[in-house]
Amino acid sequence: MSTLHNPRSTLHALEPMGRGTPEVESLTSYFCRLAYSHGITAQKLADWVLAHFEQSVCEKYGWHQRSFSSMSPESEQWAAWLAALTGVGSLDQHTLAPWRTVLGVPGLAPKSDRWCPCCLAEDRESGGEPYLRLAWDIAPVTVCVRHKVQLATTCPHCHRANVRNRSAVVVPGYCTSCGGFLGDAETEPATPEALWTARQVGLMLQAPPKVASEGLVPLLETVIKRMADGRASAFASRYGFSKSGISHWLNKGGIPTLKAWLTIGLHGGIGLDKLFAGDVDDWELPLTPIQMSIELPESPRAGIKSRELDWDSIRAKLQAMLKEPVAVSVHEASERVGVDRKNLYLRANIETRALADRYLRHRASIGEQRQARLQAQIGDVLDERLAAGYEGMSARDIWNRLDTEAQSVPGIFRHISQVIGSRRT
Numbered sequence: 001m002s003t004l005h006n007p008r009s010t011l012h013a014l015e016p017m018g019r020g021t022p023e024v025e026s027l028t029s030y031f032c033r034l035a036y037s038h039g040i041t042a043q044k045l046a047d048w049v050l051a052h053f054e055q056s057v058c059e060k061y062g063w064h065q066r067s068f069s070s071m072s073p074e075s076e077q078w079a080a081w082l083a084a085l086t087g088v089g090s091l092d093q094h095t096l097a098p099w100r101t102v103l104g105v106p107g108l109a110p111k112s113d114r115w116c117p118c119c120l121a122e123d124r125e126s127g128g129e130p131y132l133r134l135a136w137d138i139a140p141v142t143v144c145v146r147h148k149v150q151l152a153t154t155c156p157h158c159h160r161a162n163v164r165n166r167s168a169v170v171v172p173g174y175c176t177s178c179g180g181f182l183g184d185a186e187t188e189p190a191t192p193e194a195l196w197t198a199r200q201v202g203l204m205l206q207a208p209p210k211v212a213s214e215g216l217v218p219l220l221e222t223v224i225k226r227m228a229d230g231r232a233s234a235f236a237s238r239y240g241f242s243k244s245g246i247s248h249w250l251n252k253g254g255i256p257t258l259k260a261w262l263t264i265g266l267h268g269g270i271g272l273d274k275l276f277a278g279d280v281d282d283w284e285l286p287l288t289p290i291q292m293s294i295e296l297p298e299s300p301r302a303g304i305k306s307r308e309l310d311w312d313s314i315r316a317k318l319q320a321m322l323k324e325p326v327a328v329s330v331h332e333a334s335e336r337v338g339v340d341r342k343n344l345y346l347r348a349n350i351e352t353r354a355l356a357d358r359y360l361r362h363r364a365s366i367g368e369q370r371q372a373r374l375q376a377q378i379g380d381v382l383d384e385r386l387a388a389g390y391e392g393m394s395a396r397d398i399w400n401r402l403d404t405e406a407q408s409v410p411g412i413f414r415h416i417s418q419v420i421g422s423r424r425t
């Protein structure tokens with residue numbers, strides 16, 4: 001497979017996305033984009049990598065049946081192999097492997113593949129490559145913090161589940177079954193509670209933990225000391241843990257699950273990033289009741305709670321606006337139907353996007369018309385002076401003869417030079 005070679009590294013040194021942020025890319029996603037960049041299928045790349053490292057595989061290795069983003073040694077192995085082949089270091093940061101010493105396995109892997117349609121749509125609209133976030137592969141995360149919506153699980157086009165990356169051929173962001181764009185999926189607003197959880201996991205994903213396996217018991221002892229004066233049984237009953245579970249952590253090498261850490265973070269008023277960095281010296285317990293802190297963020301549904309909205313009729317109204325002779329902006333549509341823009345995007349996504357798109361194109365065409373008018377005006381001034389016997393004019397002379405509206409157009413001197421230039425040829 002000679003096409004895989006380049007002078008610097010065996011495989012393309014593809015830049016991983018979102019490193020050091022809550023939106024860090026998963027290794028699964030990186031692997032698919034890497035295969036795509038080489039013009040081969042993900043399955044073929046998996047086979048090639050295994051052959052390269054002389055791994056004998058008895059049966060056909062179904063790459064998509066494996067997890068590349070989990071805490072498993074297999075994920076870590078793939079991160080190391082891909083790092084060696086691409087020359088891109090620390091690819092294990094795109095798996096959960098670095099958290100193996102502090103996070104228990106139970107409840108970590110989601111039952112089906114999820115994604116935030118708004119993230120994928122934004123990736124595509126910004127001209128970038130859609131990619132899959134590591135956070136989407138962590139079960140307690142059910143919403144997107146950035147867009148405040150629930151993660152989607154089924155393709156909006158063929159309505160199948162598990163169509164994100166479970167196939168030999170994968171283009172992140174597109175359905176592996178029908179090829180439709182997964183960013184088209186409609187989704188519901190997130191609850192404040194789910195947002196809090198997702199935000200905590202996002203903080204956690206920004207940097208690998210600093211607490212090593214031998215640091216886990218001292219950290220847990222500090223937690224119990226701060227939250228229950230060091231009394232393990234009081235800690236267990238106060239925060240809903242089993243006493244045997246706590247004893248397992250402290251004496252038998254047990255590791256708390258993510259859910260347990262979230263409970264500690266919530267009641268202790270401390271972020272998972274701080275806990276896993278061992279940054280607990282100036283940790284102070286919150287004085288106010290905890291329930292308050294998760295009710296405070298404004299619910300995206302706040303605006304629609306007070307009344308029941310008939311979304312079928314709102315969608316019909318939006319569709320009618322799309323047929324009006326003059327393009328209607330989302331702002332205007334929102335005022336006309338009495339629903340804020342965010343909820344229009346959430347509940348009538350296709351219609352609202354179509355309105356936004358049409359309005360944008362309308363604005364662009366107005367801009368083009370204005371520019372054509374301006375160039376004609378400059379041309380007229382120039383013709384007039386040439387007819388009066390002048391050989392040419394400076395851009396400044398022409399500017400002096402334009403009306404005030406034309407004079408204030410951004411980049412006006414560029415327009416003038418363009419017209420002068422076009423007359424010379």
Ligand SMILES: [Zn+2]
Nearest residue numbers: 116119144147
């Ligand atoms: Zn999102």
Ligand SMILES: [Zn+2]
Nearest residue numbers: 155158175178
């Ligand atoms: Zn589909």
